[in-house]
Amino acid sequence: xxxxxxxxxxxxxxxxKGVGISKPAIYYYFDSKEKxxxxxxxxxxxxxxxxxxxxxxxxxxxNFVQFxxxxxxxxxxxxxxxxxxxxxxxxxxxxxxxxxKYMTQLNKIQKSYFENFSMxxxxxxxxxxxxxxxxxxxxxxxxxxxxxIGNFILTGxxxxxxxxxxxxxxxxxxxxxxx
Amino acid sequence: xxxxxxxxxxxxxxxxKGVGISKPAIYYYFDSKEKxxxxxxxxxxxxxxxxxxxxxxxxxxxNFVQFxxxxxxxxxxxxxxxxxxxxxxxxxxxxxxxxxKYMTQLNKIQKSYFENFSMxxxxxxxxxxxxxxxxxxxxxxxxxxxxxIGNFILTGxxxxxxxxxxxxxxxxxxxxxxx
DNA sequence: GTCTATAAATTGATAGAC
DNA sequence: GTCTATCAATTTATAGAC
Numbered sequence: 001x002x003x004x005x006x007x008x009x010x011x012x013x014x015x016x017k018g019v020g021i022s023k024p025a026i027y028y029y030f031d032s033k034e035k036x037x038x039x040x041x042x043x044x045x046x047x048x049x050x051x052x053x054x055x056x057x058x059x060x061x062x063n064f065v066q067f068x069x070x071x072x073x074x075x076x077x078x079x080x081x082x083x084x085x086x087x088x089x090x091x092x093x094x095x096x097x098x099x100x101k102y103m104t105q106l107n108k109i110q111k112s113y114f115e116n117f118s119m120x121x122x123x124x125x126x127x128x129x130x131x132x133x134x135x136x137x138x139x140x141x142x143x144x145x146x147x148x149i150g151n152f153i154l155t156g157x158x159x160x161x162x163x164x165x166x167x168x169x170x171x172x173x174x175x176x177x178x179x
Numbered sequence: 180x181x182x183x184x185x186x187x188x189x190x191x192x193x194x195x196k197g198v199g200i201s202k203p204a205i206y207y208y209f210d211s212k213e214k215x216x217x218x219x220x221x222x223x224x225x226x227x228x229x230x231x232x233x234x235x236x237x238x239x240x241x242n243f244v245q246f247x248x249x250x251x252x253x254x255x256x257x258x259x260x261x262x263x264x265x266x267x268x269x270x271x272x273x274x275x276x277x278x279x280k281y282m283t284q285l286n287k288i289q290k291s292y293f294e295n296f297s298m299x300x301x302x303x304x305x306x307x308x309x310x311x312x313x314x315x316x317x318x319x320x321x322x323x324x325x326x327x328i329g330n331f332i333l334t335g336x337x338x339x340x341x342x343x344x345x346x347x348x349x350x351x352x353x354x355x356x357x358x
Numbered sequence: 359g360t361c362t363a364t365a366a367a368t369t370g371a372t373a374g375a376c
Numbered sequence: 377g378t379c380t381a382t383c384a385a386t387t388t389a390t391a392g393a394c
Contacts, residue, residue, distance in 0.1 A: 008187035
């Protein structure tokens with residue numbers, strides 16, 4: 001309901017009706033509407049932290065590229081299947097720009113996201129698959145692209161997202177000659 | 180005020196006080212709060228349309244890359260200087276996911292944005308500066324990156340945005356060898 | 359064009375019974 | 377744990393005088 005209507009346009013009365021209890025019964029579980037919103041934020045953050053974790057252990061020269069491609073493809077498919085998750089997360093991002101309490105947590109997630117990709121790219125350099133020049137910036141490009149694909153899917157814009165991701169991945173690889 | 184607090188948390192009473200008139204006086208100019216929000220949306224859309232227009236006429240082999248770089252640098256500097264514009268636009272994007280009236284207009288902006296960059300990239304191919312393979316996807320990458328840089332600036336995340344943009348531009352150029 | 363006064367509805371939250 | 381009843385505040389919006 002928060003994803004659908006936003007926090008302000010979702011009243012406790014609506015939530016209570018949705019759950020099938022009375023409005024005051026909500027206060028048995030949450031001290032206030034804000035606390036409820038906080039709790040949901042924590043839950044969503046946990047979920048994102050799990051989803052975005054990348055393990056580098058099993059990656060070799062032979063499967064590195066395919067792993068990177070699949071990581072993006074999987075995210076694209078998930079976003080296309082269920083936009084609600086991204087929708088409510090964007091709601092929280094906007095909330096974070098107005099409330100440091102959420103921003104602190106959001107920045108942690110972002111940081112871990114960028115670090116995960118940076119680690120992956122540096123590993124790619126190590127095994128000789130990724131071009132070593134400006135690795136950090138290359139890593140940033142991939143994060144920017146995959147993250148924003150989710151935002152554009154949210155707006156219903158139909159684009160060759162998988163092709164775009166493939167091209168982005170290709171751009172960081174070694175031995176790809178642009179001419 | 181809408182950028183700072185969001186639409187719902189900005190009451191007409193607050194706006195009236197800010198402008199220095201009484202609340203009912205607002206209704207002399209706007210039929211409802213929603214109409215006021217609609218009007219502002221149109222104004223912002225116009226502004227974006229102007230800002231994002233790219234003229235290809237004066238571009239040559241010698242200044243193409245620098246133009247592309249400067250276009251991004253200028254956007255990054257503007258976003259860093261004033262986050263309010265992007266903040267309220269994100270507010271409208273979220274509104275658009277819940278209201279087709281805004282989505283129609285938003286999609287027009289997006290389409291023109293992608294088309295502008297596509298035109299630019301195809302021009303780059305024509306004059307022999309941009310690699311001709313998967314031009315559309317390369318164009319998409321640039322849009323995704325420059326657009327999302329604005330979003331990350333909004334969250335206060337400090338990153339080498341200009342370097343990332345430079346790397347993104349480099350990745351579409353011809354004659355750059357990745358090894 | 360702008361004001362005061364006020365309507366009508368909704369909201370988050372509490373009191374207190376069971 | 378859940379309910380009914382209710383409060384206090386705020387909201388958008390209107391009526392009508394000047």
